[in-house]
Amino acid sequence: MHNTCTDFIVIRSKFSNLSDRLNGQSPCFLQRANNVVSRRSLHVTCALDKSRTAAEQRWLARQMKDPYVREAQTHNYRCRSAFKLLEIDNKHHILQPGHHVIDCGAAPGAWSQVAVEKVNSLGRDSAASAGFVVGVDLLNIAPLDGAVFLSNSDITDFDTQKKIISVLPSGKADVILSDMAPNATGIRDLDHQRLVNMCLSLLELSERVLLSGGTFLCKVWDGSEINLVRDRLRQRFQDVRTVKPKASRMESAEVYLLAKLHRQQKR
Numbered sequence: 001m002h003n004t005c006t007d008f009i010v011i012r013s014k015f016s017n018l019s020d021r022l023n024g025q026s027p028c029f030l031q032r033a034n035n036v037v038s039r040r041s042l043h044v045t046c047a048l049d050k051s052r053t054a055a056e057q058r059w060l061a062r063q064m065k066d067p068y069v070r071e072a073q074t075h076n077y078r079c080r081s082a083f084k085l086l087e088i089d090n091k092h093h094i095l096q097p098g099h100h101v102i103d104c105g106a107a108p109g110a111w112s113q114v115a116v117e118k119v120n121s122l123g124r125d126s127a128a129s130a131g132f133v134v135g136v137d138l139l140n141i142a143p144l145d146g147a148v149f150l151s152n153s154d155i156t157d158f159d160t161q162k163k164i165i166s167v168l169p170s171g172k173a174d175v176i177l178s179d180m181a182p183n184a185t186g187i188r189d190l191d192h193q194r195l196v197n198m199c200l201s202l203l204e205l206s207e208r209v210l211l212s213g214g215t216f217l218c219k220v221w222d223g224s225e226i227n228l229v230r231d232r233l234r235q236r237f238q239d240v241r242t243v244k245p246k247a248s249r250m251e252s253a254e255v256y257l258l259a260k261l262h263r264q265q266k267r
């Protein structure tokens with residue numbers, strides 16, 4: 001089963017239906033939690049609560065041991081996935097001060113936090129250009145200084161895309177990021193196909209909003225159709241590569257397709 005976002009450091013103090021949620025649905029619901037408990041109190045709660053299934057115990061134990069979860073807490077990132085983008089950016093330099101960025105599937109907002117820092121959207125570095133970050137998600141995204149969020153919005157929806165274009169300062173973007181993932185059904189081929197379809201839909205969006213020379217980074221679950229996405233990217237970008245940051249768990253089928261140097265569309 002693909003767990004689309006098993007890395008939130010925000011957790012709900014009442015776990016009564018955690019089992020259902022983990023059984024096929026994206027644990028992204030956790031960001032809607034009303035009560036945040038510390039890892040220590042979680043540990044105590046879990047240790048005392050005999051009603052946890054073995055799968056839940058394993059998931060929680062993995063979270064507790066994960067160094068990226070701890071690092072995310074230390075650096076105030078909303079979830080550990082921040083380190084995937086940081087690692088990719090440190091190596092491939094995709095986010096520069098002044099860039100305009102679209103973050104697709106942005107909740108709870110860790111990638112947007114990284115983007116805000118890297119593109120200087122708060123203008124903290126007065127010597128550098130100030131960028132812009134817009135994040136979109138089906139879920140609610142808690143406000144973040146330096147980013148504009150379109151919550152409860154489906155990125156594949158035409159109206160959402162129109163809204164994105166209207167909020168972008170020039171109607172165009174330098175970078176499209178997507179860590180988006182559908183709720184996993186547990187059927188590997190089906191989940192793969194659904195994520196491939198999302199990537200292809202984003203590629204259409206990129207044709208409308210991405211500047212010449214721009215960058216496209218998307219998550220995809222490895223499978224039979226991954227070459228289709230790669231081929232489409234190669235038609236539109238000069239440099240396409242597959243990356244798997246260390247922060248992405250080895251056992252996860254996720255990889256990221258990084259496409260740089262968007263070609264100017266011939267009209």
Ligand SMILES: C[S@@+](CC[C@H](N)C(=O)[O-])C[C@H]1O[C@@H](n2cnc3c(N)ncnc32)[C@H](O)[C@@H]1O
Pocket residue numbers: 004005028078079081082104105106107108109110111112136137138139153154155156179180181182183
């Ligand atoms: C793995 S989480 C993203 C985590 C995010 N990168 C971060 O660092 O905080 C994947 C997100 O994709 C969102 N998503 C899935 N399908 C979507 C769609 N069609 N439109 C917008 N967001 C979508 C989910 O709601 C989920 O919040």
